[in-house]
Amino acid sequence: MRILLVENEHKVAQIIKRSLEEVEYPTKIAGTCSAANDALAGSPYDAIILDLGLPDGDGFTLLKEWRTHGFTEPILILSARDEVHDRVRGLNMGADDYLAKPFSMEELLARVRSLLRRHVEKKATILEHRGIRLDLVAHTVTLHGEPLDLTGREFALIEIFMQNQGRVLTRSLITEKIWDSHDELDANLLDVYMRRLRKKIALPDEPLFKTIRGVGYQMI
Amino acid sequence: MKSLGSRLTVWYVAVVMVTMICAILLGRWLMIKEMFRGYDVLNAAEFQEIRSRVEEGPGPIPQSELLARVAAHARIDAALYLFQIRDTDGRIIFRSDNMGASVLEPNPPGTLNWTTRCEDVGPVRVSTFTEGPLTVQIASPLRNVDHLFRSYFEVGLIVLGMVLVMSIFFGMWLKNMALAPIRRIERTAARISGDNLGERIPVGAGNDEVTDLARLLNRMFDRLEKSFFQLWRFAGNASHELKTPLSIIRLQSEKLLMHGSLSGAQQESVQQQLEGISRLTTVIEKLLFLARSEVGAIHLNLKAQCTGALIRAFCEDASVLCEEVKVGFVIEKNIETEATFDAALMRQVLLNLLSNALRFTPPDGQVTLSSWAEGGCWWVSIEDTGPGLPAAVLEDVFEPFVRAVAPSTPAEEGKDGAGLGLAICRSIMLLHHGSIRGENRLPGPGFRVILGMPCTQTRPPPAIPRWVRHVPEPEVAAP
Numbered sequence: 001m002r003i004l005l006v007e008n009e010h011k012v013a014q015i016i017k018r019s020l021e022e023v024e025y026p027t028k029i030a031g032t033c034s035a036a037n038d039a040l041a042g043s044p045y046d047a048i049i050l051d052l053g054l055p056d057g058d059g060f061t062l063l064k065e066w067r068t069h070g071f072t073e074p075i076l077i078l079s080a081r082d083e084v085h086d087r088v089r090g091l092n093m094g095a096d097d098y099l100a101k102p103f104s105m106e107e108l109l110a111r112v113r114s115l116l117r118r119h120v121e122k123k124a125t126i127l128e129h130r131g132i133r134l135d136l137v138a139h140t141v142t143l144h145g146e147p148l149d150l151t152g153r154e155f156a157l158i159e160i161f162m163q164n165q166g167r168v169l170t171r172s173l174i175t176e177k178i179w180d181s182h183d184e185l186d187a188n189l190l191d192v193y194m195r196r197l198r199k200k201i202a203l204p205d206e207p208l209f210k211t212i213r214g215v216g217y218q219m220i
Numbered sequence: 221m222k223s224l225g226s227r228l229t230v231w232y233v234a235v236v237m238v239t240m241i242c243a244i245l246l247g248r249w250l251m252i253k254e255m256f257r258g259y260d261v262l263n264a265a266e267f268q269e270i271r272s273r274v275e276e277g278p279g280p281i282p283q284s285e286l287l288a289r290v291a292a293h294a295r296i297d298a299a300l301y302l303f304q305i306r307d308t309d310g311r312i313i314f315r316s317d318n319m320g321a322s323v324l325e326p327n328p329p330g331t332l333n334w335t336t337r338c339e340d341v342g343p344v345r346v347s348t349f350t351e352g353p354l355t356v357q358i359a360s361p362l363r364n365v366d367h368l369f370r371s372y373f374e375v376g377l378i379v380l381g382m383v384l385v386m387s388i389f390f391g392m393w394l395k396n397m398a399l400a401p402i403r404r405i406e407r408t409a410a411r412i413s414g415d416n417l418g419e420r421i422p423v424g425a426g427n428d429e430v431t432d433l434a435r436l437l438n439r440m441f442d443r444l445e446k447s448f449f450q451l452w453r454f455a456g457n458a459s460h461e462l463k464t465p466l467s468i469i470r471l472q473s474e475k476l477l478m479h480g481s482l483s484g485a486q487q488e489s490v491q492q493q494l495e496g497i498s499r500l501t502t503v504i505e506k507l508l509f510l511a512r513s514e515v516g517a518i519h520l521n522l523k524a525q526c527t528g529a530l531i532r533a534f535c536e537d538a539s540v541l542c543e544e545v546k547v548g549f550v551i552e553k554n555i556e557t558e559a560t561f562d563a564a565l566m567r568q569v570l571l572n573l574l575s576n577a578l579r580f581t582p583p584d585g586q587v588t589l590s591s592w593a594e595g596g597c598w599w600v601s602i603e604d605t606g607p608g609l610p611a612a613v614l615e616d617v618f619e620p621f622v623r624a625v626a627p628s629t630p631a632e633e634g635k636d637g638a639g640l641g642l643a644i645c646r647s648i649m650l651l652h653h654g655s656i657r658g659e660n661r662l663p664g665p666g667f668r669v670i671l672g673m674p675c676t677q678t679r680p681p682p683a684i685p686r687w688v689r690h691v692p693e694p695e696v697a698a699p
Contacts, residue, residue, distance in 0.1 A: 009464050015471045053460055080463040082505060083512070084564065085519035102467035102501055105474050153536060179537075180564055184502045185571045185641075189537055192544045214494035215474075 263347035528556035580606030
């Protein structure tokens with residue numbers, strides 16, 4: 001799994017590279033558009049992290065060029081521009097995900113993992129974890145065979161966790177998936193839903209969800 | 221009169237008409253003057269004629285013979301002149317027969333020729349001559365002159381009517397000619413907005429007032445474009461310049477937390493640091509949102525859609541949020557209509573208003589939501605049973621950095637986004653050509669916010685109906 005990181009801020013790039021390499025993703029840094037083109041022409045990558053503000057051009061232009069020339073690598077856009085418009089533009093131009101600065105490393109890792117997985121795995125329709133069984137087709141949840149009464153939002157929430165078992169999910173990643181927003185009010189709303197989920201799915205031994213303060217939640 | 225064009229036409233017509241009336245009156249005055257002068261000359265010629273007739277023959281003539289001669293002459297010219305002679309004492313010693321019973325008054329002092337009325341004859345022009353001891357008055361009747369002036373006025377009125385019609389026609393043509401360049405300016409200026417600030421008003425070849433105005437406006441658009449560009453650049457740069465260092469701080473702090481061997485107290489500090497960064501990011505995002513919406517740089521994902529779906533989806537979350545703080549949530553009504561809006565932004569508005577309401581509502585209180593269509597607009601009201609707001613704050617509660625009350629705890633300080641939530645609600649509503657208003661509930665206590673935006677079918681400017689002030693207490697509870 002090799003990752004190309006197109007980022008001109010040296011410090012940010014170094015921190016990302018180190019973190020990605022800690023989880024066994026060898027990373028190559030390209031600081032400019034031309035360096036990125038050279039790197040991509042030289043060897044294949046499994047995913048690209050692309051910053052929009054580059055010294056010799058715009059990330060959007062680069063993205064468009066790559067997609068028109070048939071490069072199908074999954075691309076995650078990293079940008080200080082956090083407007084729905086930019087987000088939509090990036091995704092329309094063929095990016096696979098969009099993350100606004102300042103971001104949390106956990107979130108970046110989660111998104112990169114999800115990008116890589118999207119290209120290899122096929123989505124399962126039945127998810128199981130610690131006695132919880134989630135049927136995505138029938139839209140039912142059971143705990144040790146007993147059906148659980150979950151609302152639409154609660155179901156969507158548990159589905160995200162079941163898809164990412166054991167991983168830390170940041171608040172903004174979850175709220176973006178459920179409400180298409182990462183407003184701080186939605187983060188509060190998420191906390192409320194998490195409390196309700198915890199009450200509804202009470203496991204006898206270790207609690208199902210762990211709160212990672214300042215970051216998000218993890219299903220264990 | 222609303223338009224400058226119609227004012228110009230009316231002024232033009234008025235000026236033409238006044239000029240025309242003045243010309244007609246002046247013409248009449250000049251005609252009278254000229255005519256009187258003619259009559260005076262005729263009267264004088266007649267006097268000379270009488271005189272020569274009377275003085276025919278040798279030696280002095282007795283008065284009776286003289287009067288007889290005058291009478292004979294007067295009979296010949298009876299159709300044209302009236303004659304009257306006074307002696308030195310002012311006694312009338314001769315009047316021509318055609319005068320009937322009427323008498324010519326003596327001339328006013330200082331004038332020899334004047335116009336007066338003669339009882340049996342009508343208006344006359346009188347000239348006075350002195351011959352020895354006698355004062356001779358010769359008068360020309362003005363019957364024909366009266367007739368002439370009546371015709372003159374009739375013709376004048378017809379001409380005035382024609383001039384009126386023609387001046388209205390020409391006035392409108394002139395107005396269109398004069399305002400055409402202004403209309404071009406108006407059309408171009410109306411087209412120029414945040415999206416095409418580079419467009420300019422075409423400046424004609426000449427060097428008149430209109431081209432001056434066009435140049436002036438173009439210079440103004442230059443300055444506007446420059447400031448817009450600066451603001452754009454500011455929004456973009458601020459975003460990048462603030463968020464990149466924030467990213468570094470955040471990533472480093474996380475690294476410390478994940479991999480470092482920090483003591484409990486140190487971990488706590490780093491946690492607080494991370495929370496501070498989150499708050500800072502939120503405030504930066506909100507400020508940038510406000511700045512962008514000020515310059516119209518927010519791109520709305522507008523879709524004509526049913527309002528009921530948005531309200532239902534929102535209410536699912538709203539009831540959960542209310543339940544959490546033990547506040548009742550009631551949908552008083554959700555009457556569906558169709559409006560054109562950005563669903564994600566409108567949800568932000570509703571969520572902001574709800575969280576604001578929940579901050580002020582005591583446990584066991586109630587938040588009520590209504591959505592309905594009225595007068596071509598879609599209205600949503602969210603009201604709480606909190607203490608309401610002081611009148612002084614009510615006015616500018618939607619201004620940035622205005623807090624309804626001072627935050628009581630540091631935790632709360634972070635939650636309300638530095639008093640930007642309601643300002644953002646207002647800017648989102650303005651982006652939708654809508655309105656937002658806050659008021660205290662009557663009968664209170666409680667605060668109510670009313671949102672309005674035009675329905676899709678009709679788009680008149682929304683105004684909050686007066687009766688909304690007196691919405692009755694909710695009776696139906698249907699969460």
